[in-house]
Amino acid sequence: MRRIKTAIIGCGKIGQTHAQALSTLAESEFVAVCDAQLSRAQSFAEQYRVQAFDSVAEMLSRADVEAVTICTPHPLHEEPCLQAAQAGVHVLIEKPMASSLKSCDAMLEAADKGQIKLGIVSQRRLFEPVQRMKAAIDAGKIGKPILGAFSMFSWRDQAYYQSDPWRGKWETEGGGVLVNQSPHMLDMLQWFMGEIDEVSGYWSNLNHPYMEVEDTALAMIRFKSGALGNVVASLSQKPGIYTKIHIHGANGASVGVQTDTGATFVAGMSGVTEPPLNDVWTIPGEEHQLGEFEAADRQSFQTIDVATHYHALQIQDFLRSILEDRSPLVTGEEGRIVVEMFTAIYRSNELGRPVRFPL
Numbered sequence: 001m002r003r004i005k006t007a008i009i010g011c012g013k014i015g016q017t018h019a020q021a022l023s024t025l026a027e028s029e030f031v032a033v034c035d036a037q038l039s040r041a042q043s044f045a046e047q048y049r050v051q052a053f054d055s056v057a058e059m060l061s062r063a064d065v066e067a068v069t070i071c072t073p074h075p076l077h078e079e080p081c082l083q084a085a086q087a088g089v090h091v092l093i094e095k096p097m098a099s100s101l102k103s104c105d106a107m108l109e110a111a112d113k114g115q116i117k118l119g120i121v122s123q124r125r126l127f128e129p130v131q132r133m134k135a136a137i138d139a140g141k142i143g144k145p146i147l148g149a150f151s152m153f154s155w156r157d158q159a160y161y162q163s164d165p166w167r168g169k170w171e172t173e174g175g176g177v178l179v180n181q182s183p184h185m186l187d188m189l190q191w192f193m194g195e196i197d198e199v200s201g202y203w204s205n206l207n208h209p210y211m212e213v214e215d216t217a218l219a220m221i222r223f224k225s226g227a228l229g230n231v232v233a234s235l236s237q238k239p240g241i242y243t244k245i246h247i248h249g250a251n252g253a254s255v256g257v258q259t260d261t262g263a264t265f266v267a268g269m270s271g272v273t274e275p276p277l278n279d280v281w282t283i284p285g286e287e288h289q290l291g292e293f294e295a296a297d298r299q300s301f302q303t304i305d306v307a308t309h310y311h312a313l314q315i316q317d318f319l320r321s322i323l324e325d326r327s328p329l330v331t332g333e334e335g336r337i338v339v340e341m342f343t344a345i346y347r348s349n350e351l352g353r354p355v356r357f358p359l
Contacts, residue, residue: 003029004090004319005064009056009080010071011035011044012164013266014094018069021312023048027319032063034080056080060087067117067322069315070094073166075174078103085114092119092318092328095183097335099174101343101359104336111332119318119328120335123310124184125191128297129257129278133247137192141283142249148193148221148229149248150185152177153241155263161211168211176213178203178342181264182233185245186338187330189231192247195224196337200354201345206236219345231345239263246280256280275301 006028008018015033022030031050035041038054045052053059060083067090070077077098084091091111097120098104111118124130137145154177166172173179178186190196201219208215215236221229240263246256261274275297281290314329321328344355 005066007032007065011040015071021315034059074099081107082110085110090117118332120330122187122330123314126310127276133255142253143251146227147248152233152243153237155238155240156235197224198222199344201348253283272306
């Protein structure tokens with residue numbers, strides 16, 4: 001198998017997760033890292049025996065890179081993506097794709113012009129309980145999806161926002177719970193339910209006075225199919241309760257997953273202590289399978305590190321999409337939908353009325 005020469009842009013906490021994958025996957029020849037702080041890039045380079053750079057342009061010209069993963073703060077995704085696309089280098093971007101639709105559109109245009117693969121990290125799609133839900137929905141086992149509900153009751157403390165200088169600020173993070181913690185679930189909600197027609201939303205900072213952005217957001221969604229959805233995303237429940245997504249069908253059957261128990265994990269700061277599990281499964285004739293699913297997933301959980309395993313699977317899919325000349329698991333266009341969703345919630349709150357899609 002031909003190995004793709006890979007590199008990382010952004011050597012922060014999530015960068016370590018990408019480095020572990022790129023240094024071990026059979027499809028990857030990990031050759032370089034880049035960070036605005038050269039000392040941080042050099043630390044990565046020593047650990048993984050790759051080249052270190054503090055200039056994206058220099059890395060692209062000197063390291064013969066074929067694919068990069070971008071792990072910088074969200075508002076800083078656009079520029080390295082544009083540089084890579086111009087150089088004909090494929091790009092996988094950490095969630096969310098960007099903090100603005102303008103940046104998303106610039107990246108999509110550059111990817112099209114450069115004829116590169118552009119993918120977005122949303123590794124929770126690969127959780128086995130999530131895959132079961134998608135397969136059941138696509139097979140028509142719940143009938144037409146008519147109601148989707150995403151609920152996050154999580155927690156972030158002051159130490160988290162002080163762990164990196166860019167966290168908790170509009171200018172450097174682009175938003176709060178909607179932009180940072182919710183993209184995975186927003187992505188899955190639209191993946192399960194289909195195209196969006198209208199969004200009404202509210203946001204607030206309820207108990208994090210030391211940061212600028214929202215810690216809580218609510219939204220109601222009308223899908224083009226006529227189905228409805230709701231979002232409750234909060235970081236205000238100490239020490240964190242759960243994160244769930246449930247899909248209810250026209251035949252009365254429902255499927256659901258609890259992706260996180262307690263607070264959602266933080267790369268490089270916390271681990272995953274409980275496996276993601278299907279918590280609702282009322283498909284006629286399959287109700288008994290819920291216990292079987294849980295037993296299988298708990299057994300699997302003992303053999304993997306959830307914080308890194310599914311990232312590696314998605315990075316592997318992205319590299320294979322290059323080798324096989326196909327679309328990656330989550331495309332740039334799908335990544336843009338998530339940005340459009342949280343942008344619509346912010347805009348609806350500002351305008352005091354529902355917002356129609358497309359924005």
